[in-house]
Amino acid sequence: MLPRSPHAAHARLLDEVGGVDQVGIEERVAKFTTRSIKKAAKVWGLNLAVSMTDLTTLEGKDTPGKIESLCRKAISPHDDLVVPKVAAVCVYPSMVRAAKSHVAGTGVKVASVATAFPSGQTHLRTRLAEVRGAVSDGADEVDMVINRGAFLAGEFTRVQDEISSVVEACGAAALKVILEVSELETFDNIRAASFLAMGVLRPGDFIKTSTGKTTLNATLGNNQVMIEAIRDFYLDTGIAIGMKPAGGIKTAKQSLQFLIAVKETLGDAWLTNKRYRFGASSLLNDLLRQLEKEKTGAYQAPYYFSEAAESY
């Protein structure tokens, strides 16, 4: 009786992947915020953060015009040509074609959210059709949401099978699995869900914190729980999964703290946009502002930096 209940499934999963102590994790990440990154190391970190950005617009009022301005910004973030391109633009499926037409051949990828983003509350066949549609429109990467309802009900096999189906529907496109950490609530759940997803992902796929549509998004704490899960999974299986914190990272300083966490937890092999991304929009201009300050010694007024992705 008992071993079949959803509660028992949850206990078994936690037992297998191990728990997380909240106080301990918060103590650990507080140490990242006291690192002091200066001069050349700062410039290198800021440029790296630019190259890891998934420049995002996910709004009901998005139009092909907005997408065009977003794509131009992604290709050349700043008039200073030394600054790298961003990793990708992240848009709704209906905007994939428009985005693709602007970034094709530039090295900037098109990522599309799919699977009834952000809630995921529709039939699996509809979600899969959406993924296929986005991929056939030219999406290089797909950002899916997991079935949080099923996870919280203890139906782990279902959560995992659904991710598997999306992996299949992606074809050659890379997949980013959004756990929506604020709805999983506990660090234990975030770690468990990370392992569920990684168990069916391919090397080069990602796990991602949030949709950016709920109150609490990426924090150093849930980023740490997820990158520790990635590290443990990699050391066990040799399969390297990427990580994407999204939502709430608005300042250059924050992004450097996340990168320090990566450097000290996953090591140098994850300091690349092939394995780490920031889902953000307003972050980009703050990175540019700080880069400009490092170059000239003075902060420039905000209107010196072109706006293309204001708001999240």
Next chain:
Amino acid sequence: MAAPRKGSQGRAGLIFGDLWEFDPAPETADPKLKARYDLFINGEFVRPRSGKTFDSINPANEQKLAEIALAGAADVDRAYQAATKAFKGWSALPGRERGKYIFRIARLLQDRAREFAVAETMDGGKPIKESRDFDVPMAAAHFFYHAGWADKLAYVAPGRGVAPLGVVGQVIPWNFPLLMLAWKLAPALAMGNCVVLKPAETTSVTALKLAEILQDAGLPPGVVNLVTGAGETGAAVMGHPAAAKVAFTGSTEVGKRIMRQLAGTDRRMTMELGGKAANIVFDDAPIDQAVEGIVNGIFFNQGHVCCAGSRLLVHEPVAERVIAKLKNRIRVLRVGDPLDKNTDLGAINSREQLSRITRLVASGVREGAVKYQPPCMLPKKGFYFPPTLFTHVTQSHRIAREEIFGPVLSILTFRTVDEAIEKANNTPYGLSAGVWTDKGSRILRMSTELKAGVVWANTFNRFDPSSPFGGYKESGFGREGGRQGLLDYARLA
């Protein structure tokens, strides 16, 4: 979960290389050091009657920091006379008035926190992030806490009256120079005692800088007197007949010597001595946080911590995983210039201490324990030692029994709860212990059965002024902090 798929099973490793080297980030605040520090007696700085001085050096680069007066027996006597004279007035002050002085000391210390942090780091070698985020704020917190008690002494021992003891002689160690000073001064002053205190000879500077604060706070002359010097000065402070009580923090060996010296007198004593704490990790513990706690337990302040978790007892089912994770974790510890804000492990306090650590580590290797040190570049000048783990350590190894007082962790394993308790208690010391488990009832049992003054559960090296700290067995007696600490400076009436 799906079965693990094909991959380079078990062979994958992490790369902690030089892809993103951090530039130096030195703390640049001026420590405002004087070239020469005199003794602080009767509210003013005076030349020592001994006519002698000694040098305080910066262990990070072996450069001379300041010249310090060496107090002889005559100087110590002079300090006790000043304290005895001041006692009448100080003890007669209403508690709320004494509290005002102590509050003022706390606030002045906060005002000059950065300056004190830099001075503490240059004098002792600890990383600036620790002196900035722990030592100085915690020292201020102790003054604040005890200032709060000063006008509430009627409630320290309900139903009993309390009175100060008189003049108290105190000797403090070099590992937390300013913080230990605060631990000693604050309760003594709040209770109405006067003090003659000797800082450790390698770390006198922040104590003498605090004397400037005592002057600025307008503390009446003679209430606090600071005499500097080495062992002989310490023996004079501990042995002076005018002392109503002595309080000592330092090694068990010196503590025993003091107790022998004072045997047969009516002198009150508190002793906070050595430790060899067991940090016990069970198989149900959150492993990554336990690893963090282990690191914090042994590498905090280069392991110069009497309550350091220097013996790791790890449950056999998880031993391999814990050790693997620990090795990865210490690869990213940054050893080097203590004044760099990114430094995790600073300099060893003195050449003498460095050679003691080196000697004990060599004995570990000789006795067959397996040593692991991550690759790290140590500065050429100054006293440094890399973070070190020993596996295959048994109870009879010297490195499992003697206090190393350095960044060296001895790892032992256990199979059952009883075995863990037995091994943890199998030491002459009993200052602290740590327990890592998800099971609440086990924490309660362990905290009852471990013979240690402090038992931390799922954390390590946590301190608070309101929480009493002190030892069992050869780790000493008496408590510091909290109501209990205050009572050690009082006579019950």
